Ligand code: HEM
């Protein structure tokens with residue numbers, strides 16, 4: 283599984299980071315950043331999905 | 347401008363200031379979602395009110411049709427629109443693209459999670475001090491003795507303005523966002539006090555720039571190589587005061603009102619502090635305080651409703667967040683709700699710039715309370731009073747607890 287942020291959609295709600303702080307962070311403007319390199323470690327996949335399901339702008343993209 | 351006739355038909359004649367609706371708006375919304383999901387009223391200047399999540403979010407996203415020319419839920423009478431400070435808006439909340447973009451971008455770094463972290467120790471100390479003031483008595487008004495006292499001091503510290511004026515700031519903000527919604531004279535007076543106050547603070551910073559001072563920094567900010575207009579700085583200060591106080595205080599108060607009645611949730615939070623981040627989002631969802639308005643820019647049909655240029659549309663985030671098509675068992679508070687895409691902080695380009703600060707304040711205020719006062723209950727449930735309209739939250743909420 284890979285994750286990325288659709289920067290055109292992200293409005294910086296930071297709700298992804300609330301539920302999955304291991305995966306999502308914030309740039310200087312509060313928009314989401316991805317904190318890992320490469321694939322999501324298997325033990326964090328559920329959290330990645332939770333991050334995606336929590337984003338009100340549907341800006342967290344999951345690529346299985 | 348008062349309408350007190352009881353509502354017969356909520357679909358065509360709703361009243362967001364109806365006392366029963368202010369106390370509990372959710373049953374009305376549930377009924378409307380099934381029959382007439384976009385209600386209309388002629389009351390209070392007239393407006394449309396969608397009750398479904400998808401419609402509220404669509405309106406927030408379609409900023410070219412639904413503009414932020416006015417964002418309060420009731421209009422001012424036309425003769426009152428231009429006062430001494432008529433030219434001072436509240437950017438970025440009252441702006442539309444393209445200006446909205448730079449006006450927002452300039453302040454976002456101040457509110458990033460990294461930047462607001464520095465307010466954590468001071469907020470915690472403040473919460474402890476407030477609790478020290480009443481814990482020995484075994485009773486407190488969670489709304490006015492606690493919740494109300496916190497955000498105003500955090501914002502005052504952030505803006506570098508006198509903390510001793512906190513009670514005045516609170517009354518000015520309530521004058522705009524509560525009393526002023528149905529009393530335009532109070533609204534203008536309060537607005538003029540706020541702008542007049544910041545005019546003198548700004549003059550002071552121009553004469554004596556300060557180190558590490560937000561107003562000084564804003565005055566020195568540039569956009570496209572030019573210093574930003576002073577009216578912009580005044581507008582931002584105005585907005586920070588108005589947007590950051592009533593809202594956050596209402597959220598803290600609602601959360602304490604909920605916890606006072608739910609020993610099971612208190613026990614869960616005491617036993618498992620890892621629950622706090624999702625619990626706070628869930629309390630924000632279930633008791634969202636803020637409703638915003640938009641003005642229709644051109645005649646349009648939205649979900650079958652004929653909307654005309656100049657019409658007012660309410661974006662009730664509280665109602666959107668109880669939509670059962672998005673949230674399973676929406677009226678139930680589920681502290682670890684799995685997928686909680688609530689829009690308490692709005693959606694789209696105007697997403698609450700202060701949301702990271704608001705979350706921090708909620709977390710510190712609630713956790714400090716629960717550490718010091720893990721057991722508490724409403725003294726008399728029927729004595730709790732609520733404000734509604736633009737910002738919904740308890741205004742009197744007396745609780746009792748074992749003396750500490
Ligand atoms: C629980 C507390 C809060 C809630 C529920 C809340 C809610 C909202 C909502 C719904 C909006 C969107 C407005 C719109 O779409 O027209 C908004 C905007 C805004 N809020 Fe908050 N707010 C809270 C606390 C704060 C705090 C503490 C600040 C800090 C000063 C703040 C500053 C702002 C600003 C500057 C905007 C305008 C953003 C823009 O237009 O781009 N808010 N807020």
Ligand code: SF4
Pocket residue numbers: 287291292293294295296297298299306312313314336337338339340341342
């Ligand atoms: S929740 Fe969505 S909009 Fe918010 S920061 Fe994360 S990706 Fe961006």
